[in-house]
Amino acid sequence: MRKSYFKTSTGYKFPGDKEFITRVNTVLRQHSGTEVERMEIKFALHSKNADDIDRWVNFAIASKAKEFAINFSGLSKSLIFFDLARGKRIVREEPYNSPSQLFSPNNGLYLRCLELMVVSLQLPADFEGFVSLKSLTLVDVSITDEDVHCMLSKCNLLEFFEIAYCRMVTSIRVLHPSDQLKHLVVDTCPKLQEIELNCSPTTLKYTGTMVPLVFASTSRLTNINILFLPYQSALSYIVTGFPSTLPRLEILTLLCRERERTIVPEGPFRFTYLRSLRLELVLTDDEKIRKTDALDYAYLLKVAPFMETLELLMWMTTWRHQPYCRKDGELRIGPTHQHAHLKFVGISGFFGHKDQVELALHILQSSIMLEKMEITPKLEINRGLLVSDYFYEEHYMDDHRVATEFVCKADDRNVVNVVRVPSRDENRSSMDG
Structure with a gap:
């Protein structure tokens, strides 16, 4: 008998440790000798449960599992990230230490995907690598730089590598050539200081502080997704930082928090x-005065002449709401840069500030092939920032009015759509009615 998928988790109930362990042991005895495509264990267990967990690992090895996942938080991956991003400890006891037999040469013959979450890992001295492994995920794993290096250098078929919230890791380096690694995800390793890989990935997703990113070649890197945790100018980083070294970059997603204007x-x-x-731009106040200028981002039309889609997700965290009116002065109208490829523009978090109006007008007037510009006051910035519209909803009508009065009026091609978002009070009134 062959079983394609085997998962041990809490289901819809929340049993205690002993009940869960008993249930798993019973199920595994019933499937002794079965070949397993994927085995996944998800429950809040610790080092004190090592004897039982070791037996489960041995079962996975004996069943020639091609995919093996251990998650001892008991949470989904997204919830793990949600808690860790807020400094919440997932496990309060000593984490389970992955056994040496998991890294035996015999296991490496079959294993193609390995996911380890909330465990401790120390490779045996005779580790030879997983000859068939294509995907490796490490989340909240206690692991040294040396063991990360060893796993990456000895798994020659590895195509996908994700490492997140590994608190001991300071460096991710592989100096030997690796043509297989195509997708790299690095998420909030707090002590990380450098990434240096002798490879040419296709996609990169990075969250953390600004660290040196060094690859043997960036010729294949076409899609990058970066979230900087400290303050950093997005425009400056795009033009002078790592993205500027990518000749074939096709898709760029970048989230930055800014509090000062940077002249590029x-x-x-x-x-x-x-x-x-x-x-995704978080533009903040500095002593009640906003020093950033959204109009600076008109420069993007110059540096990306073949861009077809532009999404600007803004969050103006200013101390007071000030939608534009004529007494604030004339709108700045700079020389337009004729952009012949931009077809769609989305602007969210449009609070009607003067520089936001100026940016929208500049893009509208410069983009001769524009098919649609969608503007909404609603905050759509994401990445777990815990943003709520609650404090901004009362201004939605003003924001909508400003966009309609100044942007729509300048639209002679009928391409602008200003989304009217009802406030909480309006929703409540409609429900009462």
């Missing part, structure tokens, strides 16, 4: 392959 030097640099750009 003019230069010949261009993203000639960039087709889609998504910027």
Whole structure:
């Protein structure tokens, strides 16, 4: 008998440790000798449960499991990230230490996907690698730089590598050539200082502080997704930082928090392959005065002449709401840069501030092939920032009015759509009615 999928988790109930362990042991005895495609264990267990867990690991090895996942938080992966991002400890007891037999040469013959979450890992001295492993995920794993290096250097078929919230890791380095690694995900390893890989990935997703990113070649890197935790100018990083080294970048997603304006030097640099750009911008106050300027982002039309889709997800965390009116002064109208490829623009978090109006008008007037510009006051910025519209909903009508009065009025092609988002009070009134 062959079983394609085997999962041991809490289901819809929340049994205690002993009940869960008894249930798993019973099920595994019933399936002794069965070949397993995937085995997944998800429950809040610790080192004190090592004897039982070791037997489960041995079962996975004996059943020639091609995919093996251990998650001793008892939570889904998204909830693990949600808690860890807020500094919440997932496990309060000593984590389970992965046994040496998991890394035996015999196991490496079959294993293609390994996911380890909330465990401790120390490779045996004779570890030779997993010859068939293509996907490796480490989340909240106690592991050293040396063991990360060893796993990456000895798993020659590895295509996908994800490492997140590994608190001991300071460096991710592989100096020997690796042509197989295509997808790299690095998420909030607090002590990380450098990433240096002798490979040419296709996609990169990075969350954390700004660290050196060094690859043997960036010729294949077409899709990057970066979230900077400290304050960092998105425009400056796009033009002078790591993205500027990527000649074939097609898709860029970047989230930055900014509190000061950065003047980017003019230069010949261009993203000639960039087709889609998504910027998530948190623009903050400094002593009740906002020093950032949304109009600066009009420069993107120059550096990405073949861009087709532009999404600007903004959050103005200013101390007071100030939608534009004529007494605030004339709108700045700079020289338009004729952009012949931009077809869709989405602007969310449009609070009607003067520089937001100016940016929307500049893009509208410069984009000669524009098919649709959608503007909404609703906050759509994500990445677990715990943003709520509650404190902004009372201004939705003003924001909608400003966009309609100043942006729609300048639209002679009928491409602008200003989304009217009802406030909480309006929703309550409609329900009462």
